Amino acid sequence: MYGEPALSEGFTVLPYANPDAPRAGTIRLAEPGGFDSLKPWVLKGNAAWAVGVHVTETLMYRTLDEPFTLYGLLAQSVDVAPDRGWVEFTLRPEARFSDGTPVTVEDVMWSYETLGTQGHPRYHGAWSKVASMEQTGERSLRITFSEKDRELPMLMGMRPVLKKAQWQGKDFSASSLEAPIGSGPYLVDAVDPGRSITFRRNPDYWGRDLAVNRGRNNLDVIRYDYFGDANAMFEAFKAGEVTVWRELSALKWDRDYNFPLIQRGDAVKAEIPHARPSGIMGLVMNTRNPLFADWRVRQAMIEAFNFRFINATLNGGKDKRITSYFANSDLAMLPGPATGHEAELLQPFAAELPPGTIEGYTLPEGSDRALDRAGLRRSIQLLAEAGWTVRDGVLQNAEGRPFAFEILLNQSGTAMRTASETQQIADIYVQALRNLGMQTRITLLDPAQFVQRTNAFQFDMTWYERALSLSPGNEQLLYWGSAAADQPGSRNWMGMKSPAAEAVIAEMVNSESEADFTSSVRALDRILTAGRYVIPVGYSPVSRLAHAADLRYPVQTTPLYGDWPGFMPELWWQEAEE
Missing domain, CATH: 3.40.190.10 (Periplasmic binding protein-like II)
Incomplete structure (x- = not known):
């Protein structure tokens, strides 16, 4: 796309491959x-x-x-x-x-x-x-x-x-x-x-x-x-029936790898660094549901999610917070207001973008205690501004409709989180939401049912993972484009329809310099992050x-x-x- 390939014509091997590797096994x-x-x-x-x-x-x-x-x-x-x-x-x-x-x-x-x-x-x-x-x-x-x-x-x-x-x-x-x-x-x-x-x-x-x-x-x-859940998969590795295991929990990595296979030296541990974007992972809100159509409600849901406590409880505080969709890379939005070409791309849409998109947006810090009182107070204020108040212990709107929704989870886990981890995260979150008067239920589905419902966007909130590369392009329309919001099977689970996002994606795929490309991706990162569609968790570098x-x-x-x-x-x- 830009400049020249790193490898010249006539190269004999990729720089990261071992040409002398034995072919067997x-x-x-x-x-x-x-x-x-x-x-x-x-x-x-x-x-x-x-x-x-x-x-x-x-x-x-x-x-x-x-x-x-x-x-x-x-x-x-x-x-x-x-x-x-x-x-x-x-x-x-x-x-x-x-x-x-x-x-x-x-x-x-x-x-x-x-x-x-x-x-x-x-x-x-x-x-x-x-x-x-x-x-x-x-x-x-x-x-x-x-x-x-x-x-x-x-x-x-x-x-x-x-x-x-x-x-x-x-x-x-x-x-x-x-x-x-x-x-x-x-x-x-x-x-x-x-x-x-x-x-x-x-x-x-x-x-x-x-x-x-x-x-x-x-x-x-x-x-x-194929196994029913991550626990069965891990036990198969410990028994030597599986020869590679990708550990997703930093806490378990430090604590749980003293079993005989490791002690005998028949298996070893390896940490492989990377420089790719964090992507996005966490609980996504389906804006097709009027309940989550208001950005103030979505921000209230983010305020109520105490990542600091959850990370300490499940991972010993070792995971880094996903601060934006392209965190951990040069494509990530920078702190503070947008400037230069990035600001120029966003300015025509200033009136329709949620607060913080251009000015700068950061996630709440959370508390080291289970009950984040400051976060819950901010949630209550935002919900009240959006027309939701607590009466008789129940959060409801002016028509008396209670704030009730379902969190959908895959009982076999996902590529980046085990089922037990997503369940624990959801359980802690539901406890916090009860303090706001919300009525929340968690539904576990087998993988086939989970795929069927998420393909059809039949959920209120669910676990969401989207890996992102260092060369984002047209696939971003499948993730966040308006047409994809109505296309069953697309990855636009949040249902976002943003002319600003589509404009900067068009700029991305038509940029003629790497500098303009980077500015357009950072602008997209701002639109996605300040759109408050996903309640992000952590990632590992x-x-x-x-x-x-x-x-x-x-x-x-x-x-x-x-x-x-x-x-x-x-x-x-x-x-x-x-």
Whole structure:
């Protein structure tokens, strides 16, 4: 997007991969919940997401060290118009699907159109900006865009390429347990629906000697076992049935790792640093519900959430507070008022933005005691301004409607929090809300029901996690855009519809300098944070992985993103027994 790639033409290996890693071994990973589909590219079903990682490939490879750079994978070369109004890809002649048939331009064009029209909603936005797609040579195609968007050439390089002959004539939008035929390094080897899925390295993988692949995809077997909850997953690791465990609690990391597997040296602990944004995690309020439509009510809910006490109780105070959506990075909004280009982007929308967006916004400090009296007093004042007062111990509006709502939780936990942690956080919070006269109930659902309800936005408040990268772009519209607010399955769970957010996202994807890009992301960060949609919790600037001692990763060359998709198991290997 900006400047030149860090790696020059003719590079032989990625800087964070180990080209001398042995190619052998097995890794067993744990997943919560279950799955009933092998198609992670559609909305229907609860898919085994790893299929999309290990079995299929994209035209370009997203590097873990350079946020704005892609290198060729299925594509041998790429040409981009000076104004980025079109992109042309040329396929490698040696690219093959696992059944030995070549990857063709026809496969690419069919995949892009099918994903853009019948696939998951995350593919629809970019496809809607495609004016035409045509084959320009035996192995080349050109995609022309209908509107200005400098990121689109990159997005077109990151769509999965599927085998047309496998899916043509079938309802692509339906879930399926049919094993996809991909061009990637692994094959689906064994499937026990809802319980486990095993991938085996393809010995005939066409791309094993590419520079972007040297030192990657080293393990012969990758197996994912599914468990009912995090406790069962952890016990499986302690028993040696799972070989990697990602610990999310700093307190448990320090306190609970004295079991025999660690004591014998059969497993070791590793902390992997990263420089990626914190993203957002916490309890999201659904503004489609009139109860949470008023920013004053949402601020009152934030004031009542005593993060300081919760963090001390559950994590020994070790987690850092998520202060904004892009915290822990240079993209984060700065303290105090917006200035320069950032202020210029926000000023046209000043009248409609909540207080603090331009002037500066900070989260309440909280108290080290369970009852944060100062926070509750501020909550009561804000609620009164919004028309809610306590009568006979019940918070209600002028019509006598009580302030009652449901907190929806996944009983199997999430990617970043165990079910017990989210339950404890919600329990402490509900106790505080009772002091305000609110009537709150917590509902636990199994993963399938949780996905179904959140896809349909059928919740008042729920646990929300959204990882964010150092190269945000068009995907932000799927997270926060107005169209996404009404699109089932989108990630705009809060239901926000903000012309200001959409304007700065447009500026982001069309910025011609990194400085302007950074200003636009900081402006978006202000809109999201001061919008008060999520009650944020904490994050860790390191990933904590306990793993079998014979499993290794490149310790000295950990990528910028750290423990991020594409790192584990892709860069790992297993040492042979001595």
